[in-house]
Amino acid sequence: MVTKDATRGALDRTKKLALLVLCAQLFLDSMDVSLMGVALPQIQRQLDLPESTLQWLISGYAVAYGGFLLLGGRAADLFGRRRVFLVATAVFAVASLAGGFLSDGTAIVITRVIKGVAAAFIAPAALSIIITTFPEGPQRNRAMAVFSLTGASGYSAGLVLSGVLTEASWRLTFFAPVPVALLVLLLTPRVVRRDEPSTGERRGFDLAGATTVTAGLLLFVYALTQGPRIGWLSGGTLLMLTAAVALLVAFVVIEQRQANPLVPLGVFRTRSLGAANLVGLFWACATIGWQFVAVLYLQQTLGYGALEAGLAILPMGLSILVVVNFAPRLIALLGLRWLAVLGMLVQGAGILLFLRADADSGYLTVLLPALVVHGIGNGLSFPAFNIAGVSGATEGRQGLAAALITASVQLGGGLGVAVLAALLSAAGPGQLVGFHRAFLVAGVFSAVGAVIAAVGLRPQPPTVETRVESEDDLALSLGDSEALSASGPDPTIRP
Structure with a gap:
């Protein structure tokens, strides 16, 4: 006879396996962003590529990723989260494999763009699967903390792995994600439950809204990537930004008149959702922009090699790994609002510590403390605003909520860089003065995010039922007696 506890244990194991599979794919997406950075010089030398083509190995992925996120989130809601995740992962694997065999610069850029589109469908589908698999409260907080850790560690691992692989051949940076993607494709049908069949009338796809917002975001991200190269006040940049704004305004008008809009504008009336997306945008402006500048500083000013630069940043990733493990307990103690504020302030402090850097800064005395402090802030803030951005998402809108918060981070990263x-x-x-100015502005971005979190992420007191469920879920998700003793007879689990 199968007991209730045995059944519950089997379900918990399946959930953990599902989370592991989803995190494996996110790790690939995040790692792919940083894998290219170190390999670019070797690709340029071997294929004799011009600078304009070389830049698009990075920008093509970012533009496609940022531009198609909302469309990817809506597709997950309409066509099934697992189905979209599987198809997009297959496309990601094929594009990676093809890129490693090609020797034409334009063709390789096309594979990078395809991978960016695939990632834009993978990320919201994976995040919405987590939302629907883990109930709101400590279980979901724990899952989101692990998911957040995966993204951050994937980027850091990519910096190190890229240096190692590039020493052998730049083509390995394309081939490396393929085996893991194939494993994800094999395991997903076994551990991720089938999509629930939709009931009632099927909502329309809102083709006009999807077209205008995707085109507007693509053009906006493209303008951000081209601005530093062709000039922010050049005619081309201004024309692209103007056209992007016009398309996004058209999108808002279309959504107001649509019976089944791609993005119901009413969701932004919820203060916490809008605030979470703004915090995500400024978080990315600060941390992704800072990482871009920090890697250049290590290589251009201190003379680090590609592998040395990747290894130098590794302690930041390890700091995130340690801190994220405590995220569920910290959320229960502080609430999402104050955890986000604290994380943004600590992250900003780590960035501002780089103002001490000069032309011959010592790693142990100057750089390492700044990296560790920055990593601690990352580990605190990233789970907080991500959870706030998807909490309370209604059935059929989880993919959209996930896409919105992911799009905010992607656009913020593009803007910050x-x-x-x-x-x-x-x-x-x-020039050292340029690095100092960049570090200062990145710190300001982080401070602005902290202010937005303090003002906008207002806590909501849980009901009695929620508290009781949270007590049981906390013990279950953490899986130890300490969680049971910490709960007490009257726990206060703040959202």
Whole structure:
């Protein structure tokens, strides 16, 4: 006879396996962003590529990823989260494999764009599967913390792995994700439950809204990537930004008149959702922009090699790994609002510590403390605003909520890199004053995010039923007696 506890244990194991599979694919997506950075010089030398083509190995992925996220999130809601995740992962694997065999620069860029589109469908589908698999409260908080850790560690691992692989051949940076993607494709049908059949009338796809918002975001991200190269006040940049704004305004008008809009504009009336997306945007402006500048500083000013630079940043990833493990307990103690505020402030402090850096800074005395502090702030803030951004998402809108918060991070990363790159360009190649200005602005981005979190992420007191469920879920998700003793007879689990 199968007991209730045995059944519950089997379900918990299946959930953990599902989370592991989803995190494996996110790890690939995040790692793919940083894998290319170190390999670019070797690709350029071997294939004799011009600078314009070389840049698009990075920008093509970012533009496609940022531009198609909302469309990917809506597709997950309409056509099934697992189905979209599987198809997009297959496309990602094929494009990776093809890129490693090609020797034509334009063709390789096309594979990078295809991978970016695939990632834009994978990320919201995976996040919405987590939302529907783990109930809101400590279980979901724990799952989101692990998911957040995966993204951050994937980027850091990519920096190190890229240096190792590039020493042998740049083509290995394309081939490396393929085996893991194939394993994900094999395991997903076994551990991720089938999509629930939709009931009632099927909502329309809102083709006009999807077209205008995707085109507007693509053009906006493209303008951000091109601005530092062709000039922010050049006719081309201004024309692209103007056209992007016009398309996004058209999108808002269309959504107001649609019976079944791609993005119901009413969701932004919820203060916490809008605030979470803004915090995500400024978080990415700060941390992704800072990482871009920090890697250049290590290589251009301190003379680090590609592998050395990747290894130098590794302690930041390890700090995130340690801190994220405590995220569920910290959420229960502080609530999402104050955890996000604390994380953004600590992250900003780590960035500002780089203002001490000079032309011969010691790693142990100057760089390492800044990296560790920055990593601690990352580990605190990233799970907080991600959970706030998807909490309370209604059935059929989980993919959209996931896409919105992911799009905010992607757009913020593009904006942060563009602004800080412009500061470096204005100061001249390798000038220390340019790096200091960029670090200062990145710290300001983080401080603005902290203010938005404090004002916008207002806590909501849980009901009695929620508290009781949270007590049981906390013990279950953490899986130890400490969680049971910490709950007490009257726990206060704040959202």
